[in-house]
Amino acid sequence: KRQGFPEVIFGEGKSASQIIDISRAMMNKQENILITRVSEEKATAICEEIPSFEYDQISRTLVRRYQEKLEYQLDGYIAIVCAGTSDLSVAEEAAKTAEAFGVEVRRFYDVGVAGIHRLFAHIDEIRDATVSVVIAGMEGALPSVVGGLVSHPIIAVPTSIGYGANFQGLSALLTMLNSCASGISVVNIDNGFGGAYNAILIHRLANKRT
Amino acid sequence: KRQGFPEVIFGEGKSASQIIDISRAMMNKQENILITRVSEEKATAICEEIPSFEYDQISRTLVRRYQEKLEYQLDGYIAIVCAGTSDLSVAEEAAKTAEAFGVEVRRFYDVGVAGIHRLFAHIDEIRDATVSVVIAGMEGALPSVVGGLVSHPIIAVPTSIGYGANFQGLSALLTMLNSCASGISVVNIDNGFGGAYNAILIHRLANKRT
Amino acid sequence: KRQGFPEVIFGEGKSASQIIDISRAMMNKQENILITRVSEEKATAICEEIPSFEYDQISRTLVRRYQEKLEYQLDGYIAIVCAGTSDLSVAEEAAKTAEAFGVEVRRFYDVGVAGIHRLFAHIDEIRDATVSVVIAGMEGALPSVVGGLVSHPIIAVPTSIGYGANFQGLSALLTMLNSCASGISVVNIDNGFGGAYNAILIHRLANKRT
Amino acid sequence: KRQGFPEVIFGEGKSASQIIDISRAMMNKQENILITRVSEEKATAICEEIPSFEYDQISRTLVRRYQEKLEYQLDGYIAIVCAGTSDLSVAEEAAKTAEAFGVEVRRFYDVGVAGIHRLFAHIDEIRDATVSVVIAGMEGALPSVVGGLVSHPIIAVPTSIGYGANFQGLSALLTMLNSCASGISVVNIDNGFGGAYNAILIHRLANKRT
Amino acid sequence: KRQGFPEVIFGEGKSASQIIDISRAMMNKQENILITRVSEEKATAICEEIPSFEYDQISRTLVRRYQEKLEYQLDGYIAIVCAGTSDLSVAEEAAKTAEAFGVEVRRFYDVGVAGIHRLFAHIDEIRDATVSVVIAGMEGALPSVVGGLVSHPIIAVPTSIGYGANFQGLSALLTMLNSCASGISVVNIDNGFGGAYNAILIHRLANKRT
Amino acid sequence: KRQGFPEVIFGEGKSASQIIDISRAMMNKQENILITRVSEEKATAICEEIPSFEYDQISRTLVRRYQEKLEYQLDGYIAIVCAGTSDLSVAEEAAKTAEAFGVEVRRFYDVGVAGIHRLFAHIDEIRDATVSVVIAGMEGALPSVVGGLVSHPIIAVPTSIGYGANFQGLSALLTMLNSCASGISVVNIDNGFGGAYNAILIHRLANKRT
Amino acid sequence: KRQGFPEVIFGEGKSASQIIDISRAMMNKQENILITRVSEEKATAICEEIPSFEYDQISRTLVRRYQEKLEYQLDGYIAIVCAGTSDLSVAEEAAKTAEAFGVEVRRFYDVGVAGIHRLFAHIDEIRDATVSVVIAGMEGALPSVVGGLVSHPIIAVPTSIGYGANFQGLSALLTMLNSCASGISVVNIDNGFGGAYNAILIHRLANKRT
Amino acid sequence: KRQGFPEVIFGEGKSASQIIDISRAMMNKQENILITRVSEEKATAICEEIPSFEYDQISRTLVRRYQEKLEYQLDGYIAIVCAGTSDLSVAEEAAKTAEAFGVEVRRFYDVGVAGIHRLFAHIDEIRDATVSVVIAGMEGALPSVVGGLVSHPIIAVPTSIGYGANFQGLSALLTMLNSCASGISVVNIDNGFGGAYNAILIHRLANKRT
Numbered sequence A, B, C, D, E, F, G, H: 001k002r003q004g005f006p007e008v009i010f011g012e013g014k015s016a017s018q019i020i021d022i023s024r025a026m027m028n029k030q031e032n033i034l035i036t037r038v039s040e041e042k043a044t045a046i047c048e049e050i051p052s053f054e055y056d057q058i059s060r061t062l063v064r065r066y067q068e069k070l071e072y073q074l075d076g077y078i079a080i081v082c083a084g085t086s087d088l089s090v091a092e093e094a095a096k097t098a099e100a101f102g103v104e105v106r107r108f109y110d111v112g113v114a115g116i117h118r119l120f121a122h123i124d125e126i127r128d129a130t131v132s133v134v135i136a137g138m139e140g141a142l143p144s145v146v147g148g149l150v151s152h153p154i155i156a157v158p159t160s161i162g163y164g165a166n167f168q169g170l171s172a173l174l175t176m177l178n179s180c181a182s183g184i185s186v187v188n189i190d191n192g193f194g195g196a197y198n199a200i201l202i203h204r205l206a207n208k209r210t
């Protein structure tokens, strides 16, 4: 773990009581704690024991903030871009992650390629971000289009949303790896956390000397 | 074969002399003849025997026109849309096919998703087509974007252009099958002929009653 | 959304209350509303709130008609062709979609390739359609056979019906993409809606000037 | 090796001189010799040494007959069925194999699913065979259609003919394994020899008691 | 349906009441009825309505015999060969199918390749069968070994038994398609019915002239 | 193209004369020109026409520098890390790209996971980079190990080096996408250019305010 | 079964009562009994009947020891190495297997590649083992790293732990098969038993002459 | 490199002159040198410079022995088992590797599963080996059969020999990973070197204390 970073726990495959134990051990470190991939039942069990955790249903994250109100000490923001309802869960995992790391995010959540004017309506605000996390399921074309319009790095996150020839996200993953726009790198299917984490590292670099 | 349609020969896997024999048998039918997937060597051998064939290197097609100058008897045109040099061969197979069938085509060949302003510069002329054949390799996102901007049917043709995780066109194929834009149907990888053929059938239907 | 088209909602991954909200917002537009991929439970919850919706179990669609009795204003019909009980759900999604768009469909639902005489018994009526939507699971050979017998465009819809080496519809999908009959284009596995939507666009084109 | 069967050599991956050595060792057994998958160059080298071998370019087989003129001692024949030029090589490997085993074959080589009337023109003669070997590339639908029309066993042979989403014969292979017609079993892609061999075993069984 | 054959219903994807209706329609034909892939619940519901059906849990088949005691009118028997408990369900689907068709089967159910002496203990009785149906999961090597020891045709049935790199039966399927023993043809994963059906056709041919 | 960036041409699939034409058109822009994926023959033909291009055999790049000696105006450097001889070509494509963009690189080319002490010998100098491009073929484990040792962003580039179950780089690609180390994002197989391009964007961000 | 080895039952796909029957038949052989892949419910049912079985939840194994306290008669130990909580179940299946065979194991369970210093802390004790079983999910890089540091044979066990592009363990499996470290061989995904069994055979060989 | 082991060079992807340089640097170490995957042309070029290398065409290895005649100091031998001509190249890579390491091998090269009596003729001599390297292409069933007959560890090497559904060795690889015989672990497709290397490590362990 790096200095000044929250503690992060990967919740999948861990029982509520395992998570409670790990969290308790971390609580004296006086850092934010972020737990990802937590089901609603587990969250309920954990929050009963440690009420300072806040659960978010959509992103399935648990966050405990060490300071009551988190101040953004860095300049600028990360853009989180996706097409809409179906990819929301992954997009919010990314957003909550960035916020737990004390980084400002701006959400652009209704800008899919099939209705490209909605993307254009927001493109200037996206361009002004340090870095974008672009999330897409089904054909996964959004990062290519955004990549052609902005000049900062893009972290592309394929999602498993879709059916049939989507093959649980393989389609979107291949699309993003083959993008003909430059400046796009890719993380694992549904890995909203990883998308944000890479963006955070870049965002910090961009702020290092201010 | 349907009435008023050219004769079509699939050139791949046939020897020059086999193609010459089949062509000769067809020549008394007084229809255009289109041969697809003909290598340059084969074409040279065939044209020596039957000089009325015209070879096109890019599309790798041989065409013999029964009437010296072909008149377009149908209203409107088919739009053939792609991103550039690498997909040209497939796009031209589609274009030559449509022209051999006596159908007007308009070419939009520099409009990839990574430089979307070039697409917008031509979108009105694309919209006015009866139907579009949209060709794309690598991530294959172009049909989704065009599909969101026009309201006529789109025949999407994935190409095998790309490398690595492209897997010989699988990436573009999956992208197109998973498109979140409606009104898109797909043919086989690199099947420029098939893309055009479907468009021609639709174009004829649209002209039926005039 | 295009003029004179119903509103369409993709029901999968949306909760009953999300669907109710979206539907209510649409109801003042005085258009038909079509919702696809709605489970029986969700449908019950939605119909309690908005009783003007009609649920169909087989196609898993909800339809609300703005005009009590829908008149077909277009000439001709779309043929919907499949082999039988197992593909019925996808075939009916296609049929209900076309009907919600005010397009007449004729159903040919017992005409698989293993009993080809049943197809021949109906082939003239299929031929007279403007366009066919041909649906098949398992080996997915039906579009190839129909394609060889009719001269209008065919939209092929692979289904996930089968087991073992079917790989959730991959077998039927590949069959259709590789068809040696011309005039066949393909949509995603189980995408009855998409199959119909492409057919509707073509059907409208064929009617444009009447 | 079974009694009364020719000696068979799989030519692929063996040098001309290895094949010559093996053949010589077999020649005193006074049986037919069949060598499959022999390139033209290798064949020339072998025939120079052992002029009693006959090479067939299309099937790429070498055959040496022990008796000058081979008599068919069995009743009936095997039907070898395929769609045309592109699958000829595999079909002829099957035919030459059966003939080397002293079994009569009848060839039905222009009966693809896209022009099904040609199949119907020959269906009675196909029905009268003991067993059919049905060969198909691209979408591989032919065995399903034949299987619905005849009541004897069918050995289906997928070929690697095709391109794009054909994936070197995978498409045809999956089609055949998923056939909804009963009485079809499948051998490896391009395995004309294996298709014939299974048919020969069945054909012999059917003749056992005469 | 062929003369003298039972009626067969594919039970998967059909409701109990659908199966009851189809069965009733068939019952006046005075033939055996075989229904495959019937879950225990469905079977209970069906047997309550039509008590003359007999359900077998392992093979998941329902059989109704028209004649109280079925006589075997054909000479010889089909060998059904597998390695043990895990493939039992598929093996019994094959066995019950053959018996419903009035064909004698002999079961060799404990003869996997990892304990090959058990196969040798029975090899003579297997050799004396007209045809073998060889069923195997995991690595699927059994048909290759049996194929090297017997000289009649083998129908190989891969099963989905296994885990990890088995990929739901893909491993066994590929093994069987690539067998270096001749005289093996393959049906779909878990298709015990299809394995038996092909064997029955061959068995009937072998008996045709007696 | 972004301000102050070299012109980039993707050389694959373009003829020497096409590349010459494009280059000439770019030469009056007074920017560096980088051409990737140029075979030795093409390079010779191009350099004959435009002698100011410098060809590098290992990276297969052509570079033309506008200023005779390129000055590094940015602080810091990019680390390019790989295991050795076999991945050199991709690593050097990345290195030459960065240098054409005026960015300093440091090469760490003998640090594979099977001899991890060599990585440790250089780890401090790697840590001091702004960002690392980590290239690996075969099992592709290097980015995971480096990722656990440094705290800056890592762009992982899988290569197609290997054989058998490597499946042309699929193995390394999947390894990198599944890395359990955070801060790793991935580009296409063999995409040394893309790996460097993403690193350059990040490196520029890190320098923005100096 | 080899002399002096425990009886082993593969519990998956067998009912509790089947397992009880098999176990009873084995109990008079006076050997340890090991049952793998037993769910908690089945275990409860079995232990009620045969209380001498001990169930372990994590490894999902049932073990019955013939001698109350098992003595290790062999020199040395097997190292079982993995990265942590998620692979624990497979690692413990390996450990329990070895112990049931009377072989000493040492567990190194927190040594993943993303925190390589933890591996170094234990490397001497790992090196002193006769053989290592190295278990890893996700990217599966651990065996490569360990393989570069020790000189005894390594049995690598990929696990299905991960998501997205992990494809149920395919990623880790391919990584291990492509390892650039020598001395690594691989067993099936999640096959902790098989990993241990191979290690036991090697361990016995190393002890043969003492 | 471990003490007392030959120097090993992976020849693929290295030029003749690169190999000459590496070899020269190694020659003063007074150890055997083994170079794998060397084409005939490269070998000729290398042997001209360093005549003490001996090239073997079948295994494509170059070996230079430091001691004129190599003495086997270890007890026992490794069995190298395969089915015949097509897998010879991989089998001999394994054999030459073991011999370069000073380990005795015994070759059993005509024992495929389709003619299992040939395996039985040699089984006692195979059983007496310390460890077996079992090599197989096509369906890859040989290790399962051998594994059921011997009680020492087996290293299984799949080869890419085959066609069609073999998918370049994938079929044999999956077969071996899914083997129902215990005591089998697997290396990469065509990795004869790796198969032998694992066997050598085991063989040394078995000899450690003599």
Ligand SMILES: Nc1ncnc2c1ncn2[C@@H]1O[C@H](COP(=O)(O)O)[C@@H](O)[C@H]1O
Residues within 6 Å of the ligand: B008, B009, B010, B011, B036, B037, B191, B192, B193, B194, C180, C181, C182, D085
């Ligand atoms: N490039 C192509 N790709 C796919 N199908 C083609 C192509 N060119 C021609 N065809 C089809 O091949 C048929 C002729 O096949 P053949 O009789 O083998 O020459 C035509 O009627 C077309 O349907």
Ligand SMILES: Nc1ncnc2c1ncn2[C@@H]1O[C@H](COP(=O)(O)O)[C@@H](O)[C@H]1O
Residues within 6 Å of the ligand: D180, D181, D182, E008, E009, E010, E011, E036, E037, E191, E192, E193, E194
């Ligand atoms: N288990 C099975 N697997 C594959 N096909 C089957 C199976 N059982 C029955 N069938 C086939 O399904 C046909 C009946 O299908 P249906 O008309 O849908 O009931 C039969 O004639 C058989 O050809």
Ligand SMILES: Nc1ncnc2c1ncn2[C@@H]1O[C@H](COP(=O)(O)O)[C@@H](O)[C@H]1O
Residues within 6 Å of the ligand: A180, A181, A182, F008, F009, F010, F011, F036, F037, F191, F192, F193, F194
């Ligand atoms: N080796 C490479 N791999 C992938 N993309 C590249 C490569 N080299 C250049 N490019 C991209 O290709 C674009 C130029 O493509 P083009 O206009 O076809 O020459 C550049 O702007 C880069 O984004």
Ligand SMILES: Nc1ncnc2c1ncn2[C@@H]1O[C@H](COP(=O)(O)O)[C@@H](O)[C@H]1O
Residues within 6 Å of the ligand: G180, G181, G182, H008, H009, H010, H011, H036, H037, H191, H192, H193, H194
């Ligand atoms: N045929 C082979 N397949 C896989 N790995 C090999 C082969 N031959 C040699 N190696 C490995 O490659 C290493 C040498 O690699 P290099 O330093 O690139 O020559 C040796 O130590 C072996 O571990």
Ligand SMILES: [Mg+2]
Residues within 6 Å of the ligand: A146, A147, A148, A149, A150, A151, A152, A181, A182, A183
């Ligand atoms: Mg950009």
Ligand SMILES: [Mg+2]
Residues within 6 Å of the ligand: B146, B147, B148, B149, B150, B151, B152, B181, B182, B183
């Ligand atoms: Mg549209």
Ligand SMILES: [Mg+2]
Residues within 6 Å of the ligand: C146, C147, C148, C149, C150, C151, C152, C181, C182, C183
């Ligand atoms: Mg047609």
Ligand SMILES: [Mg+2]
Residues within 6 Å of the ligand: D146, D147, D148, D149, D150, D151, D152, D181, D182, D183
């Ligand atoms: Mg039939």
Ligand SMILES: [Mg+2]
Residues within 6 Å of the ligand: E146, E147, E148, E149, E150, E151, E152, E181, E182, E183
């Ligand atoms: Mg046999």
Ligand SMILES: [Mg+2]
Residues within 6 Å of the ligand: F146, F147, F148, F149, F150, F151, F152, F181, F182, F183
């Ligand atoms: Mg890191």
Ligand SMILES: [Mg+2]
Residues within 6 Å of the ligand: G146, G147, G148, G149, G150, G151, G152, G181, G182, G183
């Ligand atoms: Mg080692």
Ligand SMILES: [Mg+2]
Residues within 6 Å of the ligand: H146, H147, H148, H149, H150, H151, H152, H181, H182, H183
């Ligand atoms: Mg064994």
